[in-house]
Amino acid sequence: MLGICKVGLIIAVGLTLLYAFQGFYPDFIYVFSNAFPPVIAGAAVVTSGLSLERYWRRAKGPFPTVWFYFTLGLFLWLIGEAIWAGYTLILSVELPYPSIADAFWIGGYIPFFIGLYVYVKLFSHALTKKALAITMLVAAVLTVLVSVALLTPVLEAEEDLTKIVMDFAYPILDLALLSTALLGLIIFWKGKLRKSWLLINAAILMNACADILFSYTTAKDLYYCGHMVDVLFDLAYLFFLMAFYVHTKEF
Numbered sequence: 001m002l003g004i005c006k007v008g009l010i011i012a013v014g015l016t017l018l019y020a021f022q023g024f025y026p027d028f029i030y031v032f033s034n035a036f037p038p039v040i041a042g043a044a045v046v047t048s049g050l051s052l053e054r055y056w057r058r059a060k061g062p063f064p065t066v067w068f069y070f071t072l073g074l075f076l077w078l079i080g081e082a083i084w085a086g087y088t089l090i091l092s093v094e095l096p097y098p099s100i101a102d103a104f105w106i107g108g109y110i111p112f113f114i115g116l117y118v119y120v121k122l123f124s125h126a127l128t129k130k131a132l133a134i135t136m137l138v139a140a141v142l143t144v145l146v147s148v149a150l151l152t153p154v155l156e157a158e159e160d161l162t163k164i165v166m167d168f169a170y171p172i173l174d175l176a177l178l179s180t181a182l183l184g185l186i187i188f189w190k191g192k193l194r195k196s197w198l199l200i201n202a203a204i205l206m207n208a209c210a211d212i213l214f215s216y217t218t219a220k221d222l223y224y225c226g227h228m229v230d231v232l233f234d235l236a237y238l239f240f241l242m243a244f245y246v247h248t249k250e251f
Contacts, residue, residue, distance in 0.1 A: 073112030139179035199243035
């Protein structure tokens, strides 16, 4: 388990450095930033799928279904990544946003949220009303703050309605996942599943930060393929991969 964490840390540092020094190889980073996400997302899907197969054989009750939802959500995100890569690398569309890829990305949130909700619900008896209230309050405050922060740049950009909806939808959906995942982390903080839930929260947090920054930079016309924000998406998939691997070892 420590081995996968060390490997994951090395990959995370390597990716960050790769994007940080992209000025020396702009052509390479353009291709890499579009081609690598389907690879790392695919690896996360495979890891989740292997976990699903293991739990389906050994676990009882609704737990295998939970992992089915996780795997389905990641699979839909993988399709979104593959479509984006197809637009940019094959069709030479510089910034395919919004596009059909967004339908799969948005769709992936639904099963993933269901999986998180059912998982947390199974152990909700361990939650206090105070912890639940604080988590919901933090989620509500963050949603308001993010919406306010994006409101001016998005409206100033005079985007069409579809793009405006996408700019706000991703961060809000991320915060919905994060608030649910935080409840899971509270439940398992003192248990043997703490590391996997820490990684799940880290993955969702990376995704939330990436989507917020993506919405802001596209509204300000600052985003380009290979932007530093892209590494956050890669790290999110990496953390999901690590979380599901660690979970099978801890469960």
